[in-house]
Amino acid sequence: MLSPRGGRPHDATARAPSSSSSPPRQHAGMGAGAGGASGRVLEWEAGLPAASELTPVSHPLITPALAAAFRINIAGGAFAAASPFDDSPLAHDSPTSHLSLSCDEEDDDDEDEEGETEDAAASGSGACRGGRAGKKARMVWTPELHHRFVEAVAHLGDKGAVPKAIVRLMNVEGLTRENVASHLQKYRIYLKRTRNPAAPQPAPHFPTAYGSPFNLQPPSDPSSRSGYCAFPSRDSEKL
DNA sequence: GCAACAATAT
DNA sequence: GATATTGTTG
Numbered sequence: 001m002l003s004p005r006g007g008r009p010h011d012a013t014a015r016a017p018s019s020s021s022s023p024p025r026q027h028a029g030m031g032a033g034a035g036g037a038s039g040r041v042l043e044w045e046a047g048l049p050a051a052s053e054l055t056p057v058s059h060p061l062i063t064p065a066l067a068a069a070f071r072i073n074i075a076g077g078a079f080a081a082a083s084p085f086d087d088s089p090l091a092h093d094s095p096t097s098h099l100s101l102s103c104d105e106e107d108d109d110d111e112d113e114e115g116e117t118e119d120a121a122a123s124g125s126g127a128c129r130g131g132r133a134g135k136k137a138r139m140v141w142t143p144e145l146h147h148r149f150v151e152a153v154a155h156l157g158d159k160g161a162v163p164k165a166i167v168r169l170m171n172v173e174g175l176t177r178e179n180v181a182s183h184l185q186k187y188r189i190y191l192k193r194t195r196n197p198a199a200p201q202p203a204p205h206f207p208t209a210y211g212s213p214f215n216l217q218p219p220s221d222p223s224s225r226s227g228y229c230a231f232p233s234r235d236s237e238k239l
Numbered sequence: 240g241c242a243a244c245a246a247t248a249t
Numbered sequence: 250g251a252t253a254t255t256g257t258t259g
């Protein structure tokens with residue numbers, strides 16, 4: 001009786017079988033810290049990215065001048081991968097609060113406008129609406145945010161990568177378990193497809209925000225994870 | 240009651 | 250298509 005879909009933590013194991021098929025994972029140069037993104041592809045296997053490169057998930061990545069030239073809202077940290085300018089000034093060094101929320105005031109179904117992509121949400125859950133209780137702002141998974149997400153998943157492992165743990169590890173203000181759960185669901189589907197040889201598309205890029213062809217992939221090999229700490233540590237995260 | 244998961248809705 | 254919400258289960 002009942003559906004076979006058990007929402008059980010145990011099933012988590014069968015969900016992400018590291019059955020080989022590890023496409024060349026690129027870092028997309030979002031870390032920005034390292035200059036040339038040419039030889040950074042193998043960083044996962046090699047020495048893994050420096051923690052300094054991952055922790056500050058909020059690097060502007062785009063110079064203010066460039067942003068102004070293209071009318072890019074760097075507040076959201078967009079276009080990270082496409083930005084060869086890694087010498088941009090670090091706006092904030094806060095460990096958290098870098099959510100990009102899309103404010104939709106529309107009550108109707110007309111939601112197509114992007115009010116702004118800023119850390120508004122971080123300023124105080126509710127952000128855009130100021131005080132109007134209603135629909136929550138739609139979260140936007142920027143490449144940086146997704147990167148952090150991937151790092152968290154990789155850090156926790158297939159089995160430990162549950163929404164609650166990921167939220168804690170990411171340590172992003174305003175980020176809810178629901179947000180992560182939803183994103184994780186999509187991410188798992190993405191992983192499943194990449195690992196399935198029967199997949200119609202050999203290399204389905206994980207569609208992060210801005211349509212950037214990011215191909216962030218967590219190290220399927222546990223060995224790749226060992227020794228690498230993009231996060232302070234699980235215990236340290238305890239508050 | 241909480242958390243995770245899958246499915247569905249927006 | 251991306252994210253939120255809902256329903257079911259442990």
